[in-house]
Amino acid sequence: MRTHTCGELRADHLGKDVQLAGWIRFSRDHGGVLFFDLADAYGTTQVVFDPEAMSEKDDRESLERMLKSFGRESVISVAGKVRNRVPGTEDARNPTGQLEVLIERASLLNSSPPLPFEVADQKGSLLPSEDLRLRYRFLDLRRTQMANNLRFRHRLVAAARRALDAEDFVEVETPMLCRQTPEGARDFIVPSRIFPGTFYALPQSPQLYKQMLMVGGLDKYYQVARCFRDEDSRSDRQPEFTQLDVEMSFVEETDVQALTERVLASVWRSVYGKELVTPFPRITFYDAMHSYGTDAPDIRYDLRLQDVTDTVKAASYEIFQRVISKGGRVECMNVKAELMATTSNDETAVGRNEVDRLIEWAKGQGMGGLTWMRMTKDGLQSNIVKYFPREVTQALEAKMGAEEGDLLLFLAGSEIAALKAGGELRRKLAKDLHLLEGKDHQFVWLVGCPMFQKDSVSGQLEAFHHAFVKPVGGDIQEGEDVMCACGMSYDLVLDGSEIGSGSVRCHDPEVQRKVFKLLGMSDEKIEADFGYFLEALGYGAPPHGGIALGIDRLTAILLGCETIREVIAFPKNKKFQCLMDGSPAKVDEAKLSELQLLCLAGDEDTEE
RNA sequence: GCCCUGGUAGUGUAGCGGCCUAUCAUGAAGCCCUGUCGAGGCUUCGACUCGGGUUCAAAUCCCGACCAGGGCGCCA
Secondary structure (H helix, E strand, O other), X not given: OOOOOOOOOOHHHOOOEEEEXXXXXXXXXXOXXXXXXXXXXXXXXXXXXXXXXXXXXXXXHHHHHHHHXXXXXXXXXXXXXXXXXXXXXXXXXXXXXXXXEEEEEEEEEEOOOOOOOOOOOOOOOXXXXXXXXXXXXXXXXXXXXXXXXXXXXXXXHHHHHHHHHHOOOEEOOOOOOXXXXXXXOOXXXXXXXXXXXXXXXXXXXXXXXXHHHHHOOOOEEEEEEEEEOOOOOEOOEOOEEEEEEEEEEOOOHHHHHHHHHHHHHHHHHHHHOOOOOXXXXXXXXXXXXXXXXXXXXXXXOOOOEEEOHHHHOOOOOHHHHHHHXXXXXXXXXXXXXXXXXXXXXXXXXXXXXXXXXXXXXXHHOOOOOOEEEEEEOOEEEOOOHHHOOHHHHHHHHHHHOOOOOOEEEEEEEOHHHHHHHHHHHHHHHHHHOOOOOOOOOOEEEEEOOEOEEEOOOOOOEEEOOOOOEOEOOOOXXXXXXXXXXXXXXXXXXEOOEEEEEEEEXXXXXXXXHHHHHHOOOOHHHHHHHHHHHHHHHHOOOOOEEEEEEEHHHHHHHHHOOOOHHHHOOOXXXXXXXXXXXXXXXXXXXXXXXXXXXXXXXXXXXHXX
16 A cells, blocks of 8 residues: 555655655645645655656646646545656655655545544644544644654553563552452443443552552562542543553662652663653651642742741731631741843842732732732831731741842741742742743652541541551550551652552461551451451562652653643543543443443433 | 633644734745755735623733643652
């Protein structure tokens, strides 16, 4: 059907008879000479119909008529000779731009109606709305941007596979139909036909299976694993997503971290041809929360938070007083003058108007507002500085290292609210002040996470990561304050996004049982849901641990995409619908009957 | 469940109380053009998400619905 691809022809093909096949991206009719940009996955080649080069008049007329009828994105095959372009008309931007194929024969392989949106790259053409792109994803994927995204993702995954293979990891597939596990995210469930009224769940992750593989003596496992979680979507969340799932035996935290770094370094060499700086820096959960206001800090810029509660306590400023008296705290951030300097003049880019906008923004973040002070040569100044005794402002200047032109921003509230808003403020300022431009990617390990946290509503203990993390020290002692217990866990953070999470696991069934119990599970529940698992651990489970990296997020960050949907071939929309195939959709009554299911949703709930 | 943003020809947009019989680009259809490459020139086609309300007058203001996206909650 073709002798070459559309990206293949070079000078050494000159004079050869070739056959190409592809899509018509652009066509240009010069009232006699017809030009077509014929494109396929590998490139674009200009194919030309030149009437003066045709001998037989009849052939020429029928060929010309046919070629003129071809619309955009028609699929055609052309045969002809490769020749140099007319001198001066070469296209330096295209690798095949020195030459063209003179069409001698052509055939239409498939036609296309007018397109719902532009497939070809054009200067100044903006993307259509995303729902239209998802509805016609097959056309969207023809765009070079999407094609490049998928190819980059492939190279990344392939490099990771090669690296793991070289380290003797074994890729094992684990079931997609599994037992529903308690806790965690909402499951997608699948009814059993053979046992009506019972259900499988789709795996939220292969967690238990990979631990069982360790018990099974596999030693080193990995999988490019699809995971399913029925929780509301975000720009970096889809109901199904892909993890590079890894588990290894006889290891400690540092072994897994080092392996992860080696794999990523190998990926870097493969996709960028660059060395990745390892080991990655480590930051404790406590430091991350208190300096960056998040458990996924972006350490490429400073703007750290500092607790100034004790410093401002002495001020009569009522807003701070009220917060502090309720046990809250005041967080302060110093926005250095040089970060705000514009190139055009000496004025700072964050003037009073901008501060007012930040105050409005802070209110939108659920804060009461935002307090500011600007450092001048006469000390800190602002509309409310009169409520702050000189000793207090001087102490603030010293504590925050304030220099002339710096802007101090204060967030007051409960510890969690103030830190969280501070974290959001960092992100906002980094974006507004363009602090990330030209910055390399930066990985960081988040370590020292607690084992448990309390549910904000019920107060019930829940796992910080998941229920299988081994506590630091290997066990939880009698009478120990479990809220102070740390787990042997680690998150991998890239540019302010969590892209991986792992831990050393409880391999001792008694420790695991203790953790389950602390999480509020009854003996009966433990036995029913995890009996087989605890039993397995009891049969000589080796110490083991692992990690799972979010492939969608990693790829999206490296490509600079706003959402992971840009690196997924067929993503769901915000409501988990596939706009292309129309899923989810109703199934026949007969299917439901076979499963002995009754649908309670009325028509109004499910109709389009 | 909640909050925010946005819905104008096939696509991307302008207009944001009367100058709207709605701008521009792209597209589609047709014509012209023998070296372009987002070809060019000319002609034609094609739209205010829906339902209420305010007003002498609504694409424009208000309310509601629907659709899409971002976020909160949720995501061990």
